Amino acid sequence: MKLLFLKETLKGLLCALLVWGVLLTLFSLISLKLEDPDKLLALFSNIALFAGALIGGRVASRDSENKLLTGLITGCAIMLPVLLVSLILSDWGAASLLRLVLTVVAAILGSV
Numbered sequence: 001m002k003l004l005f006l007k008e009t010l011k012g013l014l015c016a017l018l019v020w021g022v023l024l025t026l027f028s029l030i031s032l033k034l035e036d037p038d039k040l041l042a043l044f045s046n047i048a049l050f051a052g053a054l055i056g057g058r059v060a061s062r063d064s065e066n067k068l069l070t071g072l073i074t075g076c077a078i079m080l081p082v083l084l085v086s087l088i089l090s091d092w093g094a095a096s097l098l099r100l101v102l103t104v105v106a107a108i109l110g111s112v
Contacts, residue, residue: 008062009073011060012056012059012060012070012074012077013060013074013077013078015056015059016053016056016078016107017056018052019051019052020049023051027044046099049082049103050102050103050106051106053078053106053107053110054107054109054110055110056074057070057078057106057107057108057111058111060074061111061112067111067112068108068111068112071107071108071109071110072108074107075103075104075106075107075108078104078107082100083100086100
């Protein structure tokens with residue numbers, strides 16, 4: 001049972017990464033057409049992050065009995081790469097903490 005649980009969590013994480021990649025590619029193509037894309041970069045990255053977490057949580061808990069726990073663990077698994085990149089590339093602050101919490105909440109909402 002535990003191996004299947006980890007397999008579903010990994011499947012949700014990979015799906016979230018795939019959605020991030022597709023959305024970020026799409027948003028970068030849109031940004032090329034804009035005159036001043038700097039204003040919308042934070043919005044585009046947050047939309048990609050939350051949509052990926054939402055869909056990743058949905059994929060991970062599709063066949064699960066305890067959807068809330070699966071969404072929580074998948075949200076934490078999705079949050080770890082975001083946390084590492086955020087700590088390396090940017091200043092740590094309240095906005096970063098809020099982004100991490102909202103990522104986990106989006107995964108839980110996707111699973112429920």
